[in-house]
Amino acid sequence: MKPLLKSAAMLIASSFIGLSQAFAAPPEEPRVIDFKALEKSIGKKGGSIDILMGKWKDIRQMTIYSNARLVSYDQTFSLSPDILKSVDNDGQKSFTLHLRKGHKWSDGTPFTTEDFRYWWENVANNEELEPAGPPAAMLVNGKGPTVDIIDSHTIRYTWDNVNPLFLPALAGARPQYIYMPAHYMKQFHAKFADAGKIAELITSEKVQNWTSLHKRFGRQYRPENPDLPTLQSWMNTTKLPSERIVFKANPHFHRVDSEGTQLPYIDQVVMNVVSSEIIAAKTGTGESALQGRYLRFDNFAFLKKGAEEGNYKVVLWPSGKGSEMTLLPNLNVKDEAFRKAFQDVRVRRALSMAVNRSEINETIFFGLAREASNSVLPSSPLYSDEDAQAWSSLDIEKANALLDEAGYDKKDSSGTRLLPDGRPFEIIVETAGESSQETDILQLITDHWKSIGVKLFVKPSQRDILRKRVSSGEAMMSTWEGLNRGLATPEMNPEELAPVSSVQAQWPVWGLNYESNGKSGEAATLPEVAKLSGLYKEWRAASTRDAQEKIWKEMLSIFTDQVYTIGVVSGGLQPIVVSNKLQNVPEEGIWSFEPTLYFGHYLPDTFWLDE
């Protein structure tokens, strides 16, 4: 009788908890979205929408779309508090963060400075969890901040020197998390949890040690753990792997509309994982209420055709990338002759000038893109015509002259230039093999380069293999998108212009050198690249917007003048499919990872269903 009573009591208790969640509320000090200023209509709560994704890892798109960040970019792309109530920024050196009163995690536990302390003391500074130490955004000259916890809702980070990276990192599409749900994560932390319980979990989860356990259950950016409390607008409720991932509205989300109704309006978002090739086809039959990812410009006509029957509309958003496609000559390629060639700026300039951008624009982009190098877009305050036009106009004669001058003046019988060691100048361009658009552009470039005696071969492979081959120096040249921050403002991190990461396909070895603090890789040998590294360090020490702007512009001008990446065209158009039932999705927007977080900038929590 006793166990029965107990379970009955538990049932009542659990339903009570469920009830309390149903009556859950936003924080006492919510973020009120100004619907009038955003020209949005007040909606009604409820409903469920379907979206399509190509692989389960795309679950992180929901974190990007949700766009709940400590601080986020507002309509003018300057930083303003979002999860935070306010930030006191004292000369970029000291930041006092104020949390909202009554803000709770999605499971109902209060969100306090304790969660910040847990991350800073027990995660970032735990040698087992983070052997490399705290992340780059938290370090200035290798030194971390002093963290003062003033009360349960106020925390201050102070550095000896300026840290302009801090706030933009918090607002990133892939943000720097400086907090973690301490109450939940402690059960996986060796310091807090019972050793026996951890050992049990390690066996049942089949992991190596407690650190992998902690990492596996604590991924906030990729919300694959349905039990992990979140602050985003929708929370994952499905255990992976699954083809149908259901997100439910976060009952404690911190935003409300102008009338005080808690957001998000939409109760449930169902993410259906299907093969990426058929996403356009499925979207065309109305199977997705909101789709941009995996749709390409050449799908537009097809999508438009099905709009009436599928009950949706298609709009075109300009892309925010610096270039739709870039060719990245690997300056660290193993092959000595090609390394020497690619490190010669004359070769890079010649290759760029031989590309007939207007033909590519006409053929692939319907003549709607801009023929320009890989730089920022005209709507960015850092834009200059000079950078955008640098070495990007077609001039075969000059390109040939540059190559002759660089010492590649011998040719074989078919007119292909020869390297000093007698091999033909044949460049193998490796692609991730993800879009046929890439291959089409490369085909056109193959013809263009023939006229300067350079042969091009395309080798499609696979994203991870490509990355490996690039960083090991096996791949000569690869293709990728242009600058992610095509809409850069001076506050944004100019890291894409300097060697800072081994993922950068034009200088992986130099990037690795920075990433590993000089432990592996090599320091840049080209003076201009070293200059970029130096400027990047200067930017990180700049305390004013003007200083940052000056550095950004100088970096852009070196980057484009030296043609480290060969941009093709910029300002391509991204088809966006929106169900006719879905309200508040703007007709005009910019499709970019950063700073618009794809849909995130347009606040999907304010979208509602008119049924």
Add this chain to the structure above:
Amino acid sequence: MSEKPTSALPKEDTKELHHFVSDAPFDLRSVQTLTPEQEKIYFASQLTLMWWKFKKHRVAVWSGVFLLVIYASVLFSEFLSPWNYQTKHTKYIYVPPQGIHLFHDGKFEGPFVYELKRKLNLETMTREYTQDKKKIVKLSFFCSGDNYHWMGLISGDNHLVCAPIGKPFFLLGTDRLGRDMLSRIIQGARISLTIGLIGIAVSFFLGIVIGGAAGYYGGWVDMVVQRIIEVLQSIPTIPLWLSLSAIMPASWSPILIYFGITIILGLLDWTGLARAVRSKLLSLREEDYVLAARLIGAGPSRIIGRHLVPGFMSHLIASATITIPTMILGETALSFLGLGLREPITSWGVLLNEAQNINVVAIFPWLMIPVVPVILVIIAFNFLGDGLRDAADPYK
């Protein structure tokens, strides 16, 4: 009553029984004498018999003629195509197939097409082409047009039919880079059709040698070969092709890759043939004439090559005709999956690979036309093989 004894025998006939003796000279084989028609059949060679039998299979004959014509066209692909298949007409992207007209304004003008007016529809982001009924583009025959390198060797510009350079003339439309589909299909035939022949040569050689050895020697040789064949046949083909074609380095020229793929296809395809050869040999080697040959002192290779193989050559030819389509389909399948031939080589598989998306199905259906020659050739080969197999056994 006087009783007359009556004889049980009838009365002897007085007439002499007619007795016949042929005057003709005695001929032992007179019963078997053949009429001239019969003679023609009975003394005809094996080949002639097969031909007679084959002729009766009308569909097979027409399939054979069709294939001969198509294979002959492979030699003159460049001449037959109206454009160089690689020329990108960037002003004419996604042009739908055009019709040929003869009469303009009620006047006979000879074959011509109308010029096209292009309009960019910014509403649907499509290029819309309308016929400009005022301007005609006259077609000329045996004319000079787009430049090409015949088989990559001799440059020329003669075409069977062409329009002036820069004018639209796309009977089967153009693709996303403005390349003429008809020219690409004609050019694609060269690769798609010959890949089968080279592959079949490789598989024939391996099949006869390995199967022949197994069948003639028997014993452990047979045992080993049989097991190898079983292992090879149990490997699923597509993944095997995929891994083998992935080995080929990217820096190889497309033509080398093309040979690589043919050889891969051949190397995997000999097993069925080897089995057939083996079983035929197993039964034939017990025949008396083999024993006779051996007694005279012929060696194994002479016995196999001179006495045994001709005995079932017809069967081999028939089975080869049935195998060629599998080779063609193999190339098409590999290229369709993006792992076989690559641009700028053009084969039917490559063309179909490009047609593999929703836009094509919905908006540019003419890009799927390469399916038609694939189907026709495969069907023709199957009918031909069917006819040959029937003919290979003419006494049935």
